[in-house]
Structure formats: structure tokens, C-alpha cells
Amino acid sequence: MTNQGEYLEIPNVPDEEPPAYETLEDASGEFATYEQFDIDEPAQRPRMSPRELFHKAGDFAKSFNKRFFRPINNALDPVYELYRFISTKTESYISKVGNPLIIKRLLYVLFIATIIYVISMSGLYPEAAGSLYGDFYDVQKLHSYIDSHVEVNRIEENLEYLSSMPHMAGTAGDLALARYIEDIVSDSALQLDGNSKFTAYVNYPENVHAKLYQGDKLIHDCDLIEKLTGQDDNENNIELQQIAFNPGSKRGSAKGRVVYANYGTLEDYKLLREKGVNLQDSVVVIKYGGLLMESKKLYYAHEQGASGVLFFSDPKPGSAYNMRSIQKEPVALPDYYTGNMVSPGGGVLDRVPDYFDLNIMWNSNNCTPRIPSIPVSWESVKNIMIPLKGHGERVDGWTLDFGNEKVEIWTGSDEFIVDMSNEVAERMNKEVWNVAGRITGSEQNNLAIVIGAARDSPGYGAVDSTGTAVLLELISLFSNMMRAMKWKPLRSIYFVSFSGTDYNMAGSTYFAQSKSDFFNRQGYTYIDLSDAVSGSKLEIAADPILHSLIENSLSLVEDPATNKSLAEVWDKTFLSMRDNTKNYQPFISHFGMPAAEFRFKGKSYPKNSCLDTFDNFKKQNIDREMQYHKALTRLVAKIILQLTDKPIIPYDIFNMVSAINRNMKDLRSYVEFKDKNSKLDFTRFDTSLIKLKSIAREQQAFIKTWTEIVNADSGSEPNLLAVNRWDWNAKLVLLEKILQSSNGIYDRPWHKNVLFGNEFRIPETKEMSFIYDSFPGVRDAIDAGDWKEAQNQLELICELMDQCLDLFQLN
Template sequence: MSYTPLNDLPLDLPPAYEPSPQLQFDLEDPISQEPLTFRQHASNAAKSFNKRIIQPINNALDPIYQLYCYSNAKFEYYISKVGNPLIIKRFMYIFFFAIILYIATLTGLSSEGMVGLHSDFTDPLKLSNFIEMSLDPKRLEENLQYFSSMPHLSGTSGDLALGEYIEKFISKSKLELNPDVIFEAFTNYPKKPTAQLFKNDELLLDLQLFENVDDQYNLNNFKYAFNPGSPNLKATGPLVYVNYGSDLDYNFIKQYENPIVIIKYSPYLPAFRQIQMAEKHGAAGVLFISDPQLQSIYSIDSIQREPVAFTNKYPGNILNPGIISGSILDRHFDVDKKLRNSDVMPSIPSIPISWKDFKLIMKHLQGIGERVQDWDFKLYDEEIEIWLGSPDFKMSINPDLIERPFKESWNIIGKLEGSEQDTFAIVIGSSRDSVCFGGMESSSSAILMELMNIFSEMSLSLPWRPLRSIYFASFTGSKYNIAGSTNFVIKNNQFTQRDVYAYIDLDDLIQGDELEFSVDPLFKQLVRNSINEMKNSNLTALPEIKMNNIENDDLINHKYIFNPISNSLPFQQRYNVPGISVKLINNDNDKFKDNNYNKWNVPKYPKNSCLDTFNNFKENLIDPDMSKHSFITKLIANIIVKLSDTPILPYDIFQMIKEFKINLEEIKSSSNGLSNIDFSKVENLINKITFIAEQNEAFTITWNDICDNGKGTEPNLLSVNRWDWNSKLLLLMKVLIQFNGTYNDPWNRNFLYGLYDGEYYDHFELPGLSLARNSLDFDGLQNQLNEMESLLEGCISLFQY
């Protein structure tokens, strides 16, 4: 084999390739394309989306779908072997969702929220802490100052301005505003009253009847003397002083015919009862003076303007009181004639006067007629001698009132709806109107505003609502026969009769430093627990408050009292709504504090006078740091929480039955000797009704055991049982109503409690039995017992299974 050396290779070019069979094309410049249309762009985008998104997803899901079809076929195959596939699938569906609900219930919403871990209910301590943190004493003081910055008698521009202020707050808050706020009621206002003393037609004295108060107002109509609800009648007669105007006092002046009497406002009776006694004893008119025992509260020039319409007969609009007070009046009638025939307007006029004018009158009567030394009293270290005078001294009075028969007034109602049994409701009510500035009297409105603020913030800031609804009510017309609250209960008759189970009264809350109370037996234990919790709390700094009556269990033995001039009265009398009233009073000037009289209605501040101003409130250091306002606000807020958010209605039925037995025994013992009066059936029924209290106690204990005192979860079936039990408890007080009224009192349907019609007591138990006994109407007494027997039997049947 031989190789050719490289150097020997030929130096010519390599062999040429054969020509390509492909044709050669000439390259030309691209032709410019026209811009794509919107439709073409959309089509390209759709194709791109389909290629990039839809097709990859389909490619990924196709195997999963094939697996699902295979699994479903297998599942259907095996299900069909067990039984009917439709029925078995339903069972499995229910079982699956039951597991989910159980896990959700067991876990709870949040360990840090208002519903704690493993709990269906509110942690009361968290709510109490929130109340403590959200309460603002400065805001309380600012609201008090604003509410007392102007005169605001019912129906006036001041009352309207304050009502709009509350309404705007509710509209901006978490609360719901009740739109039905306007009602019409009779009102009257002073123009220029006169009271002149004559001796044999010679004018001796023209009383001032005007309260001198330094203020920024040029209009002075509100400073004139008048009694709201007094008739606009003139009267003339012999002038005579009759102390407190009791039946015994009138024995001293029997020789006078149709006199004008001077009466001290009583520590035992409201002014309207004194008017009724004056009418009974033939008086032609009344001049009122403040009780000299309160001279450290009122001044020599102050005038105390107490309402005088007869709320003990029928509360409500003076022109159409009672059950028709919620209806609209036909305006085509003689107003004067209707007023003369009214059951609630006095038939004689009255005017309040100052101590200064009273001293001038007594000087003119000095040494005239009989001296009643027992009636003498000291007034600012000056001894005032009481002389009865003679018929030669006559007084002529003219109230000179402006009457407004159809005056528009405004109730303002806010609602915090419950989360569970939302038709059940408690009402927190305060009086907004005042005859003058209403400094301390406006504490009720300021505290109502603070309570609304606290609960609105609580529902907004926390995942919480009460189990049952809370209504916050600012009532007006309180000086005119309690027209506002009566209109509310009558207009909302079904709601009040069926759903309201508690009323908290905010009137006259701050007067001193001694805690006082009037509580229905059903809630006495609840109130005492609330007070003790505040005393033992490390959070609450208590002001200087006397609570000895709480420590010695006096609350439990305390009499339950109806306040005859409070907005709570229509709720309690007409619908048997249990009431709660706690307040701080001042007993320093109470000469009768050692007696067994609870002077619930005696003002311990210059109420109903123009001395009751914010400046006087500050200057007298009544509550300089607002600690008393803060204490009472927190106390009431905690009571509200217990009433509205305790899973089982917090009724103390044992205490109710205990007091029922005591009151019946008192009636029975005072009726000894009355022939054919049978108490045995009612006594037996009261003993039987004890089983309701035992059932309630047993159910509460069982529920607490199962639900760990509200800290654990509640089974669904137990929830239904609890709601049913609450409904029965709510009806407990509703079935104990005499729908035809108690003895000779068609308005009052509460057979357990009422207003006393006598002189010395302001509490009155079993009013139907008591009035029939006092009237020596033995048939009426037995009829009342028979009605009571029927009501108790209905109550027992309600709780029998």
C-alpha cells in the first residue's frame, strides 16, 4: 500500500459542486401591514389565553376527572350493595355537617374575643372591665353641664333642644332609634301669677311669686311661681296655716269655710295628695311652702314648684289620662269643660311661695286668732310663731296660667337589640324635663347618655350583644301627670305587657353619699350581688359612700316602694313590670330618719326650683370629681349586664314568695274578727307555688353543671329548653295581673304592690285586699281573695308539665 505525500497533492481548486436543483428567489423589501382592529386583538388575546391557561388546566384536570369518575363509580357500586343510595347519601351528608358544626362549636370564635374558648356565653369579667375602662367622668360632667344649661320644661324649646341632642347621639351610635317620638299632651306655663293678702278689703301684702336667680337669661317666665298641672282658676278665702295638711291638722281649722290654706310640702305625701286632702276638707285654694327641715337645701327666696296632677288616679295626658292617653284627641271640644270634668286635674288652684313671703304673711297674722305652738318652727335661727289668724284676713290667688291642650312633646328611645331572645326587653328610663335648669335633676339624663355610650361602644368594639334587648328611654312630660312614659306604655301596649321584664329608674340618682334603693323582690339578690362585686373589685375606686344597709342584709328586708311621681309608675302599676331604683341620698337633714318611714319622695337637693343649677352643684362640692356619678353609672351598668345577659332570667322566686306570704299574713292578722273571710285557699296556693321556685333552682343548677356556669358549650337541646324556661319565667309576672284592676282602682292591675292612699306610709302591699279591708267591705275583700286564687291557679298551671 502506498501513500501520496502531502507535498505531492495538486495545487488546483477542489472539484466544483453540482448546481442546486432549488430555484433561487429574489428577496424584496417587506410590504407594510395595516394595524389590527380591536376585534382582531381580542381574537388573538382569546387564542393566547386558551393556549396558555385553559389548555394546561384541562390537561391537568383530565386525569383528576378520570380518577373522580372511577372513584364515583366504585362508590355508587358499594353504596348500592348496602341499600338505597339516595337515603344513605342523606345520612352521610347530615353526619358530615354535624361533625363540622361540632368542631366549630367546640373551638369557639376566638380565645381573645368576648366569646371565650369552648364557651357560648359572655365572660362577665370582660364586660365589667370594659365598663370600667370606657366610663369617662369628664364626659359625664360635660353632659350634666349641657343638660342643665337651659330651662327645659316639657314642650319648650329647651326640652326640644335636649331631645334632639340625645336623638343625634343615638343616630350616630350602635343603637337603633325609635322613630315614634312625638306625642301630644296638656301642659300649662306661668304668665304672671298673683297672691294678695287683704284685711277687710285693705291690701296688706302683694306676694312676689318670682324666684330671683342670677343667670344669663333675659326671659323670666320660667322663674314665676306655679304648680305644673294646677287649674287656671282664681280663688279667694280666709287665709290659714295647716302645717302638712293632714286629716289631723285640719281639725284645728274647722271654723273656717272655704279657706286658702298654707301647707308645707310633706315628707310623707306627694303634693297632689295634699291637694286632695285640701279638697276633701273644703279648701278653696292652696299656697305651698318648702319644708323648713330642708332649709340647708333651699334658700329664703327659692320657690319649689311641685307637680299636682293626680297620678294616683290615672297617669297620662291630663285631658285623656289612663288607658286612652296614647290615643289622638279630637280637637273639637270645650277644653275648659273637659278639664273641669277631668279625673286627674285638681278642682282648686295652688301656687308655691317662698319662705320670705311666708314670713311676711306670719308677721301680719302675729297675735291674731289661736296660737298653735306645736306648729312653730325655726327658719335660719329665727323663730316663726304660727297663728291661725281670723276670717278678716283673706287671700286672693290667681295662677294666671297659659294652657296648651295639644302641646307637642318628645320621648327619645334607643334600642340595643338582643342576640338571642330579642323580644325580651328591659327599659332604662330617665326624666328629661325640669321646671327650671334642673342641675342635679339632670344627672339622670347625663347618666343615661353615659350608659348608652358604654353599651354602644361595647357592642361596636367587641363581638358582643346582650342576649335580650335593652331600651334606653328619655321621657318628657314627667311634671304633667307622667304623660311621656304613660304614652309610651299605652301606645306600645302589647310590647310592654308581653315582653318587658324589668324597669330601671334613673330619676334623682345623685343627692348625697348614702346608698338607698327600692327593688322588686325578684331582683333584690341580683342588686345586692352587683353592689358586693363592686365593693370587692380591685378595679373600682369607691367614693365615700355609706353602705351599712347592704352589709347587714337590709336590702333583702327593705320595702319595695312605688314612687308616685316617677316614670316607672305606669310600668309597675299597669303591667306589673318589676322595678329597680338605686340612688345616693342625703339623710343629714332628715329629722325622721330614726322612724320606720322611708322618705323615698323627699328631695334631698333643691329640686323643682331655680336653685338647682350646675354652678350650685359645683360650688357646693356635691360631687367635685364626679366619683359618685361614676360609681352609680358603673353599678347600674353591671345590673343591666346581669339582667340582659344572664342566660337564665335572674329571678329570685323564693324571695318573691316569701314576701308574698308575709304581706298576706299581715292582711290576715289585721282582718281577724271579720266574718266569713276565707284566706285558706290562697294560703294553700302560695305553698303550692313554691314548686316553681324549686324548679327554677333545680334547672339553674343543672344548667350550670352542664355548661360549667356559662364557661362551657351549651348543647342545642338544652338551649331550646332554656329558651322555653325563660319564656315561662317572663310570663310569671304577666299572669299575676288583675285585668279589671284592683279594688276600686281600674288603672292599677298589680295585685302585689301599689300606691298607699293614706298619710304616713309610702309602701303598700296587696293593695286590693288592703283597700277592701280598710273600707270594711267584706264582700269586696272576699272577691279580691277569689280573684287572687284564680290568678295563682293560672300561674301554677303554666309551670306544670
């Protein structure tokens, strides 16, 4: 641009010819002159004739031969003579035995094989396993590497970033975190799984309100905007995560008498009916927590005639919530099936056609709520309950304690009305993203375990993200170990970050269902890491077949507080896999995979609220030095090694049989409790269970024989024995998969696991002592009063146990 502000066009004129150098003028205007220097030419040597050159070369050759070759020949001649003597003698002896040519070749092969054997046993071969013992890697070396290479700074940095933004499923924050995790997987030694993007139903809050009226008079308008830490009350910049909302809740409005229903159990409703409360078209106020998941509380509320639900956090002593915080729990009902909430049935992966009517799809699916719900704060609950005092009948055992203030609960009257509206933005086919990385096994790479963590959260999800932080550290740890130790597991490992967990486990279900052929036959364990660290008390939920290997691993990791082993400080209690909102559900219920969940729990934290931030995580000193994250990473890493690098998959079939027997005794008690005159016949079951135990004895015998043979050969495994071991592993993987009903359990075709899974109507009060997460098909039929079908379900279990014997050829 010129100083006048206009651009000048560069003229299209060809360059002039450059001036001749001899015509250049100097500064005085005279033509420059150059002084020419003389160059001295070297004197030429007389050239040698060919004859003289030949004689020179001959003299050099004679001299070199005399000084080099002749001394070597003089030194080697005796050696050569000795070699000829030995060779002649050897030939004469070999000729007496057989054909010398064949025998010498055999001796040569034996010599080379001996050298290869010595090198492989020494561990010096760089591409071998590097073991000091036979064909398998020294697990102590791997344990030492794990213990010394978990980096707490890296865990903390990842956790801080993961909780730096709100990340509801399908939002920009969720996508940003998915890309962050994908970059880590791409930079590692893992193979990135390309099948990560999928579509599912999600919804987001738009306009919500909940108002209490006494007649036509407005008594209280609930504040449904949760304030962020440090946010001014008058600030109007409202973000999505601040709006009161239950992910997966029904769009719509409700208006009716307000009724407080405690935890929303059937026993609570029974008490209200006894006090004369009419629940038809009511809006019920229910606490989170207790025996039931929120989805089941909504189901029961609708069943009792309610038109809407207001949820609030349980104000237990020591709660991390405050008077104005709002807890936003998901409410999809996974009891019938997990996955896309509006797909035409469980396990359907195809995109729902856009021309489908969303309302019809919603109302035709069993996993969607039938009435709207909104979460509210303690402040709102207090302002709703106080006006009811003196109206109706007081319920003494339900008094709420908000710390500085106690609020009495009265049944109220018809003049107190709640008007609520839950308007949401719905996306029938929203793009959502899983991120998966795979380590391919070096031996049976067709068999795999899965390590998974939920990523999405209604808010910032600091504690929710602790599982993902541990997952990322495991990825880094195993990737670095593969490179540094030149190691690979015998069987494959998937590390997966799931989105869509708050929408009926859409991500984990899609991941498993998209590889259904694989997981139906070859997936053999799932480990869940969601909300992994919220305190210092170790909690473990696991399939009985995994108990022994977990107990063995606990002794290998120290408790950060006491320096004792985790085996010493743990309470020795294995919990059941009862939480229907966890990503292990589709793997257990539909694919028959044993599962486990590990976490350090203890301190209350503001789950699924805007208070669950990294700053509050640090202020509450939940894990300030990240030592419990480190301990959990080490524990899970060593369990992964047991599952994927032990030559024989370490399932404890004896413990599985023992658990089945214990659960069946409980079922007998439940049958007697329901109907003392029941004719349910357990005879065949007793016989089948005794037979099933023979598989455990066969397993122990195989392990003993295999160990003796390998130890006798200094750790080397004969090829035929390896083939037998692979076959045994393949059968072990199929064991719990055979115990699946192809048609599903009673009234729930998606849920195929006949041994483990929640009874649909969880027993309450006196029945709570029963083990309701076993034999779900039998228990559901009993609850429905269908005793004939209960017997059929029991016979089905016996038939499937007998098929296990056929698999191991023991029947």
C-alpha cells in the same frame, strides 16, 4: 357694583372666534415664527417568521418543564404511591363494613364537624360570641370592659349641657335637649325608635299673685318671681322658669281665710278642727314633704273644703333652699291613672279633638286638681304667718324654723284673707318628645327591659338631669361594647329619655301604651334613673323578685369613698316603689313589670327651683369628680347584663313569695286594726301561696338541671334544651303579668297590679307602721268600709295565683 354704585348688566354678546395661532404676533409686532426640529426614527428590526417563533416557544416550554414540573413530580410520586396504597387498603376494609361511598361521606361529615367544633370552641370565629366557654359570652370580659370604659369627662360634659337651659315639657329647651339625645342615639350602635313625638296636655304660668289682707288692708303681696343667681332685684327680664308655678295646677283664683295646715295630712286637719278652725273656702298653707305627695295634699285640701293652696319648701335643717327660692312641684294626681291629664280615660293615645271643651275635660277626669295652687317662698310664708300671731290658738308643734328666725304658728281668724290667682297658658294638644334607642337581642329579641330617665324640669334641673347623664353614658358604653367586643345581649334593651313627667308621667305612659301589646306580654323589667346622684348614700327601691340579682351586682362595684364594695357600704334595705311621681308607675301598675330605682342620695339640693344649676351642683360638691356617676353607671350596666345576657332570667321567685307572705301578715294586722270582728277569710289565700311556692322550687330544679347539662358539654347547649330555656324565660316574664286584674283594682280600673301599689288613703299616725303599698285593692275596699268587696278582691288574688300554677303546668 361700579364705583358709581350701580350694577351693570352683563351684555349678551357671543364670544368672538379665537385667532388662528399662526397669525399671532410677537411683542415687536412681527408674526411669530417657530423652528421645526427633526425627529430621528428608530431603525426597524427584521420581523421573525412564524416557524422561528414556534421553535422559540417550544424551547422555552421544554426548559420550564425540565426546571419546574419534573422536580415536583419526582418529589410527589412517592407520596402519590403511598396515597394509592393507603386508599386501596382503606377501600378494602370499608367494603367489608358496608357501602364504601356512604361510609366515606359519613367520615367526611364527621371530619368537617370536628373542625367547626374546634373553631367555635376556641373563640377565634369573628362572628361568634367570642366566648371562651361554649355558646355564651364570658361575662367577666364584659365586666372588665365596663369597668375600664366609663368616661367621667363625657358624663360631666353631658350633665353641663343638659342643665344649661330651662326645659319644661314642650318648650324650646326641652326640644333642644331631645334633639341632643337623639343625635347621640343616632351616632351609636342602637336602633333609634321612630315613635317619639306625641301630644299631651301641658300648662305654663302667665299671671300669678297671692296677697294677704287684714280686712280691706293689704298686709303682704307675695313676690312670686324667683330670682336667678346673680340677677338684680330691679331687673324686669322675667323668664318662664322664674314664675311661681305648680306644673299641672288648676287655672283659677281663690279667696278665703288663711289657715296653716302643716303637711296637709288628715291628722293635721283633724287637729285644726279640734281647735275650732273652719276650713270651708279657706286658703291653706302647706309644706312640701312628709308622708303625702303634693297631689294627695291638694286632694285632701279640696275634700276638707279649702278653695286654694299655697305650697312652700320644708325648712328642715340643712335645706339647700333660701328665703327667696321657690320650689315648683307637679300636682297631677296619678293614683287613678297616669298619662295625658285631659284624655277621656287612662291609656287613650288619640289626640283630644280641638272642639272638646277643656273645662269639661278637666273636671271630668280624676287625675286633675280641683282647686288652684301656687308655690311661695319662705319669705312670703313668714310675712303671712307673723301677722296671725295672737289671733286664734297657737299650735306648738308646728313652729317654723327658718334658720335665723323662728315663726310661731297660730290658727288665725276670719279677718285674715288670702286672695290668690293662678292664670296659666293651657295647651290641650302640645307636642312633646320622648327619645328611645333599642339594642335588639341576639336570641329572644321579643323580650325586653327598659332603662328610663325623666328629662323635663321646671327649671335648669341639674340634679334632675343626673339620671339622663347616666342614661347617655350607658348608651355610649353599650354601643362601644357591641362594636369592640362583637357582642349583643340575648334579649333586647330599650334606653328612653321621657318628657312630660311633670304632667302625670305623660311621656312614659305614652311610650308604654303605644307598645301595649309588647309590654303586656314581653316587657320584663323597668329601671328608673331620675335624679340619680345628689349625694353619696346608695338607695335602692326594687320589686322583691329582683333583690337577689341586685345584691349580686353590688359586690362587683366599689364605693368611691371607701373602695369597699357597694354591698359592704349599703344599708341592706330595699325601699318600696312608693313615689307616684316617678316614671316606673305606669310600668308597675298597668303592665305588671318588676321595676327598680337606683340613686346616690344624701345632700339636700334645691329640687325644682332656679337654684338647681350646674354651677351650684359643683359648688355644693355633690359629685365634683363624677365618681358616683361612674359607680352608678357601672352598677346599672352590670345589672342590665344580668337581666339580658344570663341564659335564664334571674328572677328570685322564692323572695317574691316571701314578700307576698310578709305583706299578707301585715294585711291581717290591718284588718284587725280596722275591725276586730271582721269576717274576712284568708283560708284560700294560704293554700294558694303554698302552691305558688312550688313554682320557685321548679325554677331551682330547672336551673340545676340546665347547668349540669351545659357544664357536662363544656358550655355547649343542646338545641332541645335551648328551646326549653326559651320557654321557661317566656313563662317567667308572664309571672307577674298574670297577677294583674283585667278590670283593675277597687274603684281604680287603670291600676291592674293586685300585689303592689299604694293604698289610695295612706294610713297615718298609728297606722303608718302598716305596709300600705301592698294589696291596694283589698286595702281600698277596707278603707271604704266595703268588706264584701274586700273579700272579692282577696279571692281575685287567690284566683290569679292559681293561674300562675296553670302557666307552669303545676296545678
